[in-house]
Amino acid sequence: MENKKFNQVSFISVKNADIDSILKLYRDAGWWKEEYDPKEIPRLIESSFIFIIGLSKETQEIIAMGRVISDGFYGIIQDLCVLKKYRGKGIGKLLIDFMIDSAKNAGLFRIILVAEPGTEFLYQKSGFISDRNQIFLLHTYQE
Template sequence: MADASSSDITGEKQTFKIRKLEITDKRNGYMELLSQLTVTGSVTDDEFDQRFKEITSYGDDHLICVIEEESSGKIAATGSVMIEKKFLRNCGKVGHIEDVVVDREFRGKRLGKRVVEFLTDHCRGMGCYKVILDCGVEKKEFYEKCGLVNKGIQMSKYF
């Protein structure tokens, strides 16, 4: 299993720590960070706490990591991964990376790459035979730098 405990990343004049999402992270800018990626809506503290408890009840099959800027406690980056259990490949597992975003204030410090590496390492440790993610064309080059390759076309239907 990948070590999901805190580890340090040192940047220019700032120190960052990567770790699992904590229930108190809503007040450290977690939802505001997600809103830089897509629509989040108005999530109350109770709704956040309830969803957090639900997600953490899945154990290591659903992991959300954050990178915290240590001096301010602000959440600088995040990403999540869900482990899908399959019948294919001898009942193998696939990691699905989602919701990778770096706060505008902290971009250019390789934090997004660190999030993807952390989540990929978690999947490897969980015994996944592959990791996949969907992204827009404009993000293709970034994910290639993270070691992923384009293997197809994403299709979706929103409800």
């Protein structure tokens, strides 16, 4: 299921990927904390309902990723990122659209997206709406 609009990247669903490449994406997005253990990345990928990587056709480098967690009915898209040096080329939009298609093809009925505040406009192009009637809360453990 390769997207023809941008022929320099191909998207594939995986159950494993190069840990260093995934770690690079998380760090580049500013989401990786040093107390996290990179050895947990394979479990994160394997336990995702769908884990998508975007490969540069020229270098075979992993330049984008996203994942869906799900109960088989509802899906939550999260951890969408494109390496900074590849941003602004439409890769993120193609990644989101690929993920939506993958989720629909997997039989999911509703798709929710977790995003950084102020980035809603990026996802509205793919049909997501901000629902001001719902609030998602995050609980963090204190040790």
